[in-house]
Amino acid sequence: MPPLLSRQYGFTLVEIAIVLVIIGLLLGGVLKGQSLIDSAKIKNIIQQANALSAAVNAYQDRFRALPGDDALATSHVPGATGNGNGDGQITEYQLAPQHLALAGFITGSYNGSTDFMTSAQGGAVYIYNEVVAGRGGNGLRFDNLPDSFAEQIDSKLDDGKFDTGSVRATGNYTNNGTTITRTALFF
Template sequence: MLPSTARSHRQAGFTLVEIAIVLVIIGLLLGGVLKGQSLIDNAKVKNVIQQSTSLQAAVNAYQDKFRALPGDDAQATSHVPGASGNGNGDGQIAEYQLAPQHLALGGFITGSFNGTTDFMTSAQGGAVYIYNDVVGNRGGNGIRLDNLPDTFSEQLDAKLDDGKPDSGGVRATGPYTNNGTIVVRTAVFF
C-alpha cells in the first residue's frame, strides 16, 4: 500500500484521448468554415451565371422587338423614349454605355442608367458590359465580366461552355490557375 501522500498527489494533465477529441472538434470547425466559404463562392458564381444568362435573354428580346441590338440601335430614341442616344446600327455593340440604358428603358432589365457613365456590376463587384470586344482571341458581341477571380471564370466557362479560356463561346484574357489571380476580362459571346 502507498503512503497517503503518494495517493493524493497525482500528476495533472490531458490524456491522449482528450487531446484527440479537442483536435477533432477544431478540425470540424475549420472544415465547416471552409465549406461555408465554398458555398458562398458557389452562390456568387451561380449569380454571375444567372446575370449573364438574363442579360443575353434581354438582348435577344430587345432584338426581337426592335430588330436592332441595344446600344447599337439607330432608332433607340424613338424605340425607347428617354434614351440619351442612338447607336450606328452596324450590328456591333461598340456603344456599350448605351446598351444597359436601352434595355432598362425598354423594360428588359431593371436599373437606371444614364447612357454615358453608368455600368452594371456582377455579384463579385466587377463591371459588366454588353459589348463588342475581343477577348481570348475571339471578337464579337457578348457579355463582358471584368475582374473575376480565376476560379469564378473557370466555373462560368465550365457551366456555360467547354471550361477552356481560349476556345468556345466563353473566353478569358488569361489561363485558369486556381491560385486566386484575377481574370481581367471574361466574355460570354452570343
C-alpha cells in the first residue's frame, strides 16, 4: 500500500483578509463610539455651565447678591450654613452651591464645607472668583478636563484660544491627552 499523504490545512489569503476587515470595522466602531461618548460629555459640561450661569443670574436677580458672597444668605435661604462678605467677589466658593440649591436654582444638597459639584468628566466644578490665564473675576471653574475637552468647550462658547476671551485655561490646548488643571468660564 502506498503511504497516505497527509494534507496540511491552513487559512487562505481571502479568509485572512476577511478577518482583518472585520477587525478593522470593529476597531472603527469602538473609536467612533468613544468619540460619541466624549462629544456627549462635552455637551453635558456646556449645558451644566449654562445652567449654573443662569442659576447665578437668577439668584442675583432675586436677592441682589451673588451666591456664596451673599451677606444675608442665612435669612434669604433658610438652612444656609454661612453668609458671604458681600464684596461682589465669590471667594466663598464652598457656600455658593449651597445657596443656589437651598434657593431652588440647582438640584443637589451641598453642606457648605466639603461637598462639591462635579462635571460629566468627573472633575470638580466651582462657582468662584479666580485668576486664570491673565483674567480674573467671577465665573465657573471646571477642574481636570482633558485638553481636547477644554478646547472644544472654549471653541463652542468663546474663541478657541486658551488665553483670550471669556473662557480661559491654565495650559495650551495640545490635543495630546494632557489634563488642563483649570478651565474657567467667566461671567
